[in-house]
Amino acid sequence: xxxxxxxxxxxxxxxxxxxxxxxxxxxxxxxxxxxxxxxxxxxxxxxxxxxxxxxxxxxxxxxxxxxxxxxxxxxxxxxxxxxxxxxxxxxxxxxxxxxxxxxxxxxxxxxxxxxxxxxxxxxxxxxxxxxxxxxxxxxxxxxxxxxxxxxxxxxxxxxxxxxxxxxxxxxxxxxxxxxxxxxxxxxxxxxxxxxxxxxxxxxxxxxxxxxxxxxxxx
DNA sequence: GCCCAGGTGGGTA
DNA sequence: TACCCACATGGG
Numbered sequence: 001x002x003x004x005x006x007x008x009x010x011x012x013x014x015x016x017x018x019x020x021x022x023x024x025x026x027x028x029x030x031x032x033x034x035x036x037x038x039x040x041x042x043x044x045x046x047x048x049x050x051x052x053x054x055x056x057x058x059x060x061x062x063x064x065x066x067x068x069x070x071x072x073x074x075x076x077x078x079x080x081x082x083x084x085x086x087x088x089x090x091x092x093x094x095x096x097x098x099x100x101x102x103x104x105x106x107x108x109x110x111x112x113x114x115x116x117x118x119x120x121x122x123x124x125x126x127x128x129x130x131x132x133x134x135x136x137x138x139x140x141x142x143x144x145x146x147x148x149x150x151x152x153x154x155x156x157x158x159x160x161x162x163x164x165x166x167x168x169x170x171x172x173x174x175x176x177x178x179x180x181x182x183x184x185x186x187x188x189x190x191x192x193x194x195x196x197x198x199x200x201x202x203x204x205x206x207x208x209x210x211x212x213x214x215x216x217x218x
Numbered sequence: 219g220c221c222c223a224g225g226t227g228g229g230t231a
Numbered sequence: 232t233a234c235c236c237a238c239a240t241g242g243g
Contacts, residue, residue: 034224039225040222040225040239041224041225041241042240042241043224044223045242077239079240080223080238081225081226081237081240082239083238083239084238084239124225124226126226129226144224147223148224149224187224194224195223199222200222
């Protein structure tokens with residue numbers, strides 16, 4: 001698939017769903033919290049936790065760092081994997097204070113690739129979460145690959161299913177203009193497409209990009 | 219009751 | 232490298 005087809009898909013999705021304006025968060029720090037909490041978890045469950053954190057004024061680094069991991073577990077319980085995620089949040093905070101003085105503002109001036117490598121060094125932050133943070137919390141172009149992206153483009157015949165995360169990411173980045181808003185919007189639109197039409201029980205007949213998809217319509 | 223959801227790390231061969 | 236598994240809640 002060349003450049004043109006990828007952009008064609010983007011245009012169709014944008015027209016069909018409208019701008020998604022991801023990430024749904026008020027601050028850069030809130031993006032990070034959401035990115036960690038949503039790992040293999042429905043966003044609806046994450047929203048409940050974000051709301052609880054907001055009520056307790058814990059959506060900022062200083063406050064969140066002060067509470068104990070046991071306390072944090074209790075608050076984030078609805079998002080699942082709470083033991084692991086509480087540890088992950090604390091690991092990120094540890095990093096933020098050690099490297100950037102505890103402020104997300106410090107991260108803005110960091111070099112993109114350096115930041116991505118730093119994030120990947122943190123326990124609990126893998127490639128997708130690192131890319132989501134770089135793209136949505138740091139406003140730098142880094143294409144996010146998630147399970148939806150893999151599924152949609154595998155069914156389209158673009159990806160062969162055995163490609164690594166890095167290979168898929170490279171494919172998108174080489175075939176798309178280096179445009180921040182496009183990166184943010186395209187990832188969000190792919191997720192919207194997958195949620196609505198490309199699930200385990202796909203709705204191919206109504207899919208907005210059915211004409212470009214290799215999958216046999218059942 | 220069953221399956222899935224905006225993954226990651228650890229262990230084994 | 233390539234699998235396999237634990238991690239856990241809430242909604243359809």
